[in-house]
Amino acid sequence: MPKRDPTTPDGARRSLLVMWTIRRFEEALEELFARGVLHGTMHLSIGQEAVAEGVAAALDEGDFITSTHRGHGHAIAHGADLERMFAELLMKDTGYCRGRGGSMHIADVAAGNLGANGIVAGSMTIATGAAFSQMMQGTGKVVACFFGDGAANEGAFHESLNLAGIWSLPVVFVCENNQYGMSMAVDKATAGGSIVRRADAYGIPGVRVDGNDVVDVFRNTSEAVARARRGEGPILIEAVTYRYRGHSKSDRNLYRTVDEIEQWRKSRDPLDRYEARVIDEGWLTSDQLEECRIEARDAVRRAVEAAFRAPDADPADLVGAAYA
């Protein structure tokens, strides 16, 4: 999708639409899951929509993202086709991965989504390689690498930031700090207590943003992207946010309180806050707001319905499929 500025009327409409689409998409998945028509598990990013959209909005056409196990939002914000996403989860041959990948592996390499990844921090070295590729080819393109607070303790984090640092690669590392890596509170897992502070260890800038404020995410990412595009190297952005749902479908939420969840939901929801802002700043009217919501809901509905009608993934196609 083309760059958009969520602080302009036109951009606000598009950003709001993206954020509502992400939420409605994942709510629809929850329903499908409850109906038993999905397989496996899934990781929902409800509550974190501002990070996905704030980053994606700051990217130019042709820029790349790498994503995580909690990647529906990233894919949608980067322009994924909803029907193909649903089709993937519904095990259809028309899905992004022909039913072979599922929730954790939505990818559209040609369109610049280098893929969701089931390995925590698994996409960090890949993002670094893709950024290297841009530098070598002189494309002027940038890679935005999403990862979680938990991923920041993997060796891959360290090796990636170091390599990107010494070679000044055009990659923006975006840590979605949603307070937990599964059940592990970020403070318990992170020596030093701060992820963004780690940037300094690699001599690169680090910036902490309000991950529930799409405008804050957008502005800081835009600067980081511009800097990277100028060849000045990587940046680490820590976007502070929160996940409302359990880690995955098996989560009993024993490691946090209902109160904590409610607190975030009530006072810091990224959609509520952005909608209020959009009205406040006069970027959109409340009618236009409502139109966005409806448009998102309808798009999701249409996509599910269409996906259901698609042909199932075909076991006969598996022979030799491990190789190109």
Place this chain on the structure above:
Amino acid sequence: MPKRDPTTPDGARRSLLVMWTIRRFEEALEELFARGVLHGTMHLSIGQEAVAEGVAAALDEGDFITSTHRGHGHAIAHGADLERMFAELLMKDTGYCRGRGGSMHIADVAAGNLGANGIVAGSMTIATGAAFSQMMQGTGKVVACFFGDGAANEGAFHESLNLAGIWSLPVVFVCENNQYGMSMAVDKATAGGSIVRRADAYGIPGVRVDGNDVVDVFRNTSEAVARARRGEGPILIEAVTYRYRGHSKSDRNLYRTVDEIEQWRKSRDPLDRYEARVIDEGWLTSDQLEECRIEARDAVRRAVEAAFRAPDADPADLVGAAYA
């Protein structure tokens, strides 16, 4: 070996003896290698003796070390038996590893040397585990973990410092920054340009010491060890030093100048400097100095000779030897 204070007359004698022993030991190895009686390659620490001794002198009886591919000095400073070391390199059954390990794998776990390691940064997670063990068992013992500047870019570095940091483990991470990881200059390999600065990322203290000054290494390590022993957690020490010899036997030294090597050797040699200091401070007389040198030389000679007489490692013992 028991703790010793290189700033006292008795300690100075012992520390000097250790440092000369390391140097003579490795010079003897060079000779043996030239004579073709060794197998494989080896990594000499000539020029870095002050780090090994400064750290080892700060440890109490019962404290642990983990070591690297360039580990002869660490082992000797920690009290290894020279004859068993030579025997190992000479492929004798009486060697520390019964001829199975060689230069890169001198270990004496019972005596607290948890082992040299051929994998760069390979001993860092092990040191962390050993420190965890001390904490769990309440031994009050500390682990000193040697590693190189190159190792600081491995994922294991990151995961180890993070884990030791959150659990406040009694481990002192000692980076021997000898300016190169094989042919790679530390500045080229290290984003941010500083290894000690990385400590801050984990919320632990970092201190840079003159690795060619045994007193500076000793004092800072002593403080770090005391702190770790009090349960206040890990520290990162960066000891700045220099390797005179090639990385290993196959090194043509194309990545640095002869001039650079000479500069270090002439003006910053750890033995020259410590000897001058020892005289200056009146810790030892020049006669005592000379005695140390002779004692080291003789000990090395005796050890080689004895090792040569030992029985060869026996292939018949290999059956089932992979398992305890």
Place this chain on the structure above:
Amino acid sequence: MPETMTYAAALRAAMRLLLSQDERVFLAGEDIGVYGGAFGVTDGLVAEFGEERVRDTPISEEAIVGLAVGAAITGMRPIVEMQFSDFVANAMDPLVNQAAKLHFMYGGNVTVPMIVRAPGGGGTGAAAQHSQSLEAWFAHVPGLKVVLPATPQDVHDLLLAAYLDPNPVVFLEHKLLYKTEGPVELRSRAEDTPARIGEAKVLREGTDLTIAAYSIMTPRALEAADGLASAGIEAEVIDLRTVQPLDIDTVRASVKKTGRLLVTHEAPQPVGVGAEVVAGVCESDALDYLLAPVARVCGQPVPMPYARELERAVIPQVEDVEAAAKELVNA
């Protein structure tokens, strides 16, 4: 008196016993504390034994296994968990270059008594990066032992046996087995375990062919044998239980009796454990007893797909074993 319990519960009971019996034992892994582990295996243990001994770790697989190595060589008895066995890809250095090698490389002067538990296998829709069966890698590495229990009783007994072993043990559980139930005699001391690492077990006697299986394929092989029986084919079913060491003698003896060999595992066929079983038979005098070429029923050589029907097609099913057995006998 044996109680009926799940594989997960029997495994948990073994860990509980070890934590109670030996203060050197500790558990470490991602989300094994209050979360109870991704599959609930450690559920409740942190409440019972505290956060010190049932340790949630950061997401740092290399450090988790390295932690175990360092702790094991200094007197502890670590049992660490990889949340999914696929993530051991991040910990191959401490497992293979360290744990497996130290005892030998350091001349026998150290032992590395540690257990790495890891759930493997597909069938849960978790796709390519969360469904692998990697036992072949570990069985190929001298210094490691590799255990793959198939029943609640075995998972209980073999964990105790792994604890008693002074070597690093890779203990591979199959996700689909966790909820399976069976009778379990709980041991009251680890030393009471009757299980021995390196002993296969003949679960069903038969005369027409030998089916060698392990882990999830063991119950499937038994079910196939039932089906075969009603077609008049009597299969002898062997649960290998451990693949390093591998109890090839039991397989050879069986082949001498039945004259036919079928090996089955969920991991892909090329250079899998099945190949080793076949080779172990065909390099012995059991070869002379073979009435037909051997058969392997293994996972299809593709990464594990997500979609239910694709996954089913990749993973060997009861009917695949049955069909292959029939073909083998009727060939």
Place this chain on the structure above:
Amino acid sequence: MPETMTYAAALRAAMRLLLSQDERVFLAGEDIGVYGGAFGVTDGLVAEFGEERVRDTPISEEAIVGLAVGAAITGMRPIVEMQFSDFVANAMDPLVNQAAKLHFMYGGNVTVPMIVRAPGGGGTGAAAQHSQSLEAWFAHVPGLKVVLPATPQDVHDLLLAAYLDPNPVVFLEHKLLYKTEGPVELRSRAEDTPARIGEAKVLREGTDLTIAAYSIMTPRALEAADGLASAGIEAEVIDLRTVQPLDIDTVRASVKKTGRLLVTHEAPQPVGVGAEVVAGVCESDALDYLLAPVARVCGQPVPMPYARELERAVIPQVEDVEAAAKELVNA
């Protein structure tokens, strides 16, 4: 006209050709620049092609392989080096969980054309952590191809073939082969390579037994065959050359001719490539032609020791192959 050159030089020439021919190709690894690589394989290439395309990296194996994956899926043709194949233990996630899986897992919409070069094997006194032969791991992973050239000509031609392959290729060189010499016809375009990944080669015809080998065991098998010939035994020697895909048809055809099979590799026997070769034969009609149980001559099941005599005892030698072959034929 073929020139005589070393294995290392022939390999370097292939890299030089690829760097010249295709600007998407780059090399990355530890000390591959001015140092020339730990074994001198890349010597001079940085002078020729510059530091941009012949990239010294930090000591970060996971990042090196991950770099290759990210670059490969965005249009580059990376050739990266693990300084010793043992260090791939640090890079199993990007290699196995990423490179091998992306094409399938992402529904075929991406290819990962990359080469991971790695020197393996013992015989240099480098001991347990610098001497492993890990091909069995990779051959077990769907999505990877695994190549182990034994001659200067093959290392040249197969590197070009690996470049032409759109899949991730693990390219395993043996340290002791680097200095071996042989005639090499240098290709002037990658496309001119006659080598095909998945094609074994019969290097010597024989009637009494089949010896299947690869990498360093190929020259040893040939030497053993010479010895056997003087004892009146005619061995057919097959160089497998690639183990994934494995050209089992060539082995089967040979066994049908000779009636006896000996497989040899330096890697330890359990669940090694040799087991797969045996299984591939014994699950086919070639089984019926076997006049004797198969034989495997493999590395002893211990980590690689340092001492020369210990190392010799662990690594299969010419005389081990010869002795086993005699036993097989005379059994």
